[in-house]
Amino acid sequence: MNDDDQEIEDLQREVTSRLLDFVHAPLLEDQHVRGVLPSPSRAPAVRAVLGDKGDCAPHRLTAYEIPLRTGTELRTTHDVIALLRAVHTGTHIYPAGRVTSVMGMDLYLVDPAQVEAAPFTTDDWSATLLRCLARPSTAHTRSQLRGFLFRENGLLRLYMDSDKVTGVIAADVRPGGTLTALLAALPSLLGEEWRTSDAVDDSHCRYLVDLTDW
Structure with missing residues (x-):
């Protein structure tokens, strides 16, 4: 072949x-x-x-x-x-x-x-991102998916483990065409303190990281 x-x-x-x-x-x-x-x-x-x-x-x-x-x-x-x-x-x-x-x-x-191809939807991008996080290409990854929640205005909240921080970290992302870059950078972004805030409305995580403008 x-x-x-x-x-x-x-x-x-x-x-x-x-x-x-x-x-x-x-x-x-x-x-x-x-x-x-x-x-x-x-x-x-x-x-x-x-x-x-x-x-x-x-x-x-x-x-x-x-x-x-x-x-x-x-x-x-x-x-x-x-x-x-x-x-x-x-x-x-x-x-x-x-x-x-x-x-x-x-x-x-x-x-x-x-044929004029139909546009890729927000749900399509979200599903692609979640699949990559849930089934990583390598057995040893620095962050792993623990859960997710679809949010208003096209946002997706990821609940992640990190090898740098104990407990579950939530990250709000805006799924789109930069998934490869986001997947590569996500482990380090979870630990950037200036991006973090208390998740006042969410008891499922230690803190929240805002990656919506990344």
Whole structure:
């Protein structure tokens, strides 16, 4: 197997893992993910199956094939979700050559150039951040997630352990596109005294760190 094939297989696994979130929670409106299929013949794509919650009958399901390459680059899991939401919303006209069937389901071959991807939501960013904190890539981390709470005005409160401070520390963050930087900096930010304040309305932590403008 060459490096390109391995990258596609890794991305197919990553997309599958991410789309598991939408088996019980809707991807959009009343539509849930009812399946994720690796494209046959090692094609650089993934097929996502959408339908109402609990539906299994093929004639009630719709499959979309999303290319995983864009030029020389690979799409991200965020890109795949955005495209799925876009193609399943409103009316889209597909040429005859891009409509087929698979396993009794209608299959649409998506051309991303003809689709305006749906925006990533605050809940999407929050879920991504929480997943990274709950399942860290290394076994030994300097801070670990103990809990969380969605707050008003798009804020997310994280309850964290720290190797520098005893007890649970709360951190208010504004989920967005700088998650990688926030994850890397979070352990040290939890101990910056000038950011801390008493959590007067929250008995679940020792103190509160304000990271909403970080």
